[in-house]
Amino acid sequence: MRSPSAPPALEVRDLETRIDTKLGLIKAVDGVSFSVEHGKTLGIVGESGSGKSITALSILRLVPKPAAYIAKGQVLLDGEDLLEKSENEMRKVRGKRISMILQDPQTSLNPVFSVGFQVVEAIGLHADSRRKALLRRAVEALRRVRVADPERRVDDFPHQMSGGMKQRVVGAIALGSFPRVLIADEPTTALDVTIQAQYLRLLKDIQAETGLSIIFITHDFGVVARMCDKVAVMYAGRVVEYGPVRQIFNSPAHPYTKALLNSVPAIEEDVDRLYSIKGQPPAFWDMPEGCRFEPRCDVAMQRCKTEYPAKFARAAAESGGHCANCWALEEPEWIPSRF
Amino acid sequence: MTDSPLPAVRAVGAGTRKRPGFWRGLRRLPLIPIFVLVVLLIVPALSADWLAPHDPVRGSIPDRLKPPVFFGGTWEFALGTDRLGRDILSRLMHGAKVSLSISLVGILAGGVLGTALGLIAGYFRGLADAIIMRLVDISMALPSILLALVLAVTAGPSFQTIIVVVTFVLWALYARQVRGEVLSIRERDFVARARVAGASDFRIIVRHILPNAANTIIVLATLQVGSVILLEAGLSFLGVGIPRPTPAWGLMVADGRQLIVSAWWIAFFPGLAITLAVFALNLLGDWMRDKLDPRLKEV
Numbered sequence: 001m002r003s004p005s006a007p008p009a010l011e012v013r014d015l016e017t018r019i020d021t022k023l024g025l026i027k028a029v030d031g032v033s034f035s036v037e038h039g040k041t042l043g044i045v046g047e048s049g050s051g052k053s054i055t056a057l058s059i060l061r062l063v064p065k066p067a068a069y070i071a072k073g074q075v076l077l078d079g080e081d082l083l084e085k086s087e088n089e090m091r092k093v094r095g096k097r098i099s100m101i102l103q104d105p106q107t108s109l110n111p112v113f114s115v116g117f118q119v120v121e122a123i124g125l126h127a128d129s130r131r132k133a134l135l136r137r138a139v140e141a142l143r144r145v146r147v148a149d150p151e152r153r154v155d156d157f158p159h160q161m162s163g164g165m166k167q168r169v170v171g172a173i174a175l176g177s178f179p180r181v182l183i184a185d186e187p188t189t190a191l192d193v194t195i196q197a198q199y200l201r202l203l204k205d206i207q208a209e210t211g212l213s214i215i216f217i218t219h220d221f222g223v224v225a226r227m228c229d230k231v232a233v234m235y236a237g238r239v240v241e242y243g244p245v246r247q248i249f250n251s252p253a254h255p256y257t258k259a260l261l262n263s264v265p266a267i268e269e270d271v272d273r274l275y276s277i278k279g280q281p282p283a284f285w286d287m288p289e290g291c292r293f294e295p296r297c298d299v300a301m302q303r304c305k306t307e308y309p310a311k312f313a314r315a316a317a318e319s320g321g322h323c324a325n326c327w328a329l330e331e332p333e334w335i336p337s338r339f
Numbered sequence: 340m341t342d343s344p345l346p347a348v349r350a351v352g353a354g355t356r357k358r359p360g361f362w363r364g365l366r367r368l369p370l371i372p373i374f375v376l377v378v379l380l381i382v383p384a385l386s387a388d389w390l391a392p393h394d395p396v397r398g399s400i401p402d403r404l405k406p407p408v409f410f411g412g413t414w415e416f417a418l419g420t421d422r423l424g425r426d427i428l429s430r431l432m433h434g435a436k437v438s439l440s441i442s443l444v445g446i447l448a449g450g451v452l453g454t455a456l457g458l459i460a461g462y463f464r465g466l467a468d469a470i471i472m473r474l475v476d477i478s479m480a481l482p483s484i485l486l487a488l489v490l491a492v493t494a495g496p497s498f499q500t501i502i503v504v505v506t507f508v509l510w511a512l513y514a515r516q517v518r519g520e521v522l523s524i525r526e527r528d529f530v531a532r533a534r535v536a537g538a539s540d541f542r543i544i545v546r547h548i549l550p551n552a553a554n555t556i557i558v559l560a561t562l563q564v565g566s567v568i569l570l571e572a573g574l575s576f577l578g579v580g581i582p583r584p585t586p587a588w589g590l591m592v593a594d595g596r597q598l599i600v601s602a603w604w605i606a607f608f609p610g611l612a613i614t615l616a617v618f619a620l621n622l623l624g625d626w627m628r629d630k631l632d633p634r635l636k637e638v
Contacts, residue, residue, distance in 0.1 A: 102528050112550045122536045174536075
């Protein structure tokens, strides 16, 4: 066991990523903080365009250059700040200590090479073994992601595999060098539901076996409930609510989180119209001065228009660090938080 | 014939390990163009030094202007002789060597240069892209004949000069085509995946983008052999290509021009050779394109 004082596997502090667009400088990621403990899973939830993916790319320092750049903040991997590393050092971090699985397995594999070749290549980037040994490790990696008969499948080309199988290969590539942190950017969106469930279970199993920390980016609360220990809800580039998954599901604090949870259709209720949040997320070049959710919020007050809400943490001791940014939380149960 | 209900779909540029449809694919080769090319270009080019019946450069004045065998000539000079008594057939065979070597070397040089610049422009974008693409525009705007004339006057007409001209004309086509291809490939997820796995830019370009652009490059090269032969013939015809007395097809046409009424065979046979070779190469290029174009393949 690690001592409780050991740094979390990955901690992001006050991260800010700016993008220089024709419409001006926008803050795609604006003061985002969260952390993932060893062997745990953090979910990042939010609508399309809320800054989830760019946050993930910022962690790996792969934001699209030269338009985007990381303006400030810290990304601490086992206590080491990745933002202070050189590009060469970063290349040794990517795939070796932090890996990432992308959304679409159909295009994540290079169509002109066999899958074995691609797993070998990814592993070979971080190991000096001979080809034979690499091939053995590739077969091992494919076996770990439950690809049946990996000795034969290594010679297959991506188009000979199903979508679910391809995503497993992508997983094998990502996990081939035994990273400590895995960022999964909507890895199951392109898969159908049964394959989705299998894949999520697979990730859980691997996590249990290896103590991997996972950052799971998704817009599917069902997936969050199954996979995650903690959740960060993002809206318009900021984390608006953050806490243990149970707290967020049982007593969401931010109106946006509540609205998101309301939008998930419940199977036992018979409704004619599904709930939807009125309005659109604000455009990044036209951010409201105050709370960014205010124009769409049911409980908005005068203050919300002018002042960005302070962060409030739930006072109860067992809340596990549940906090949210909303002026409606100015009540005894919640106390202002400095972080 | 056993036709399987589904066409065999293979990876683009797939490895050689197992290809069930390989032999069947071979049977669908365009045989006529290949036959024409082998007989007209490849065999003569490789064997001219041993098989050519006469010296292509030294003629004998007594044998001058002999007609081809079926037009009152003899088998000694099957396709007749030119003004200096040189055997047309021998000169054609040696000319194939010139045409083939110029198109291969020129396409290789232009292709390598253009592909490299296209990869850089498409992958890095920004300033490099702007500079390279303006150079492409400039090189496409410059008439190749003018360039050849300038080079021929300053450096003298030679094999090297014509290679430089061919390279200069070709690289821009490759650069433009490859850049366009790279622009779409670099946005595909497997490139992002490679980057996430810690691959360097160089590795991504060479390992992930280039193989995916290879089909385009191969098709372009095949389609260009014909036009390079035509370009070389045109330049030689104008006297700024291969210098006399080296036998080159374009040069032979030029030599026969003044005697086209009395001794038509001097210009006719090299002209026919150019036409057939270019035609066959274009057919082969079309076939290659159909074979390798992924858009046609996925159907």
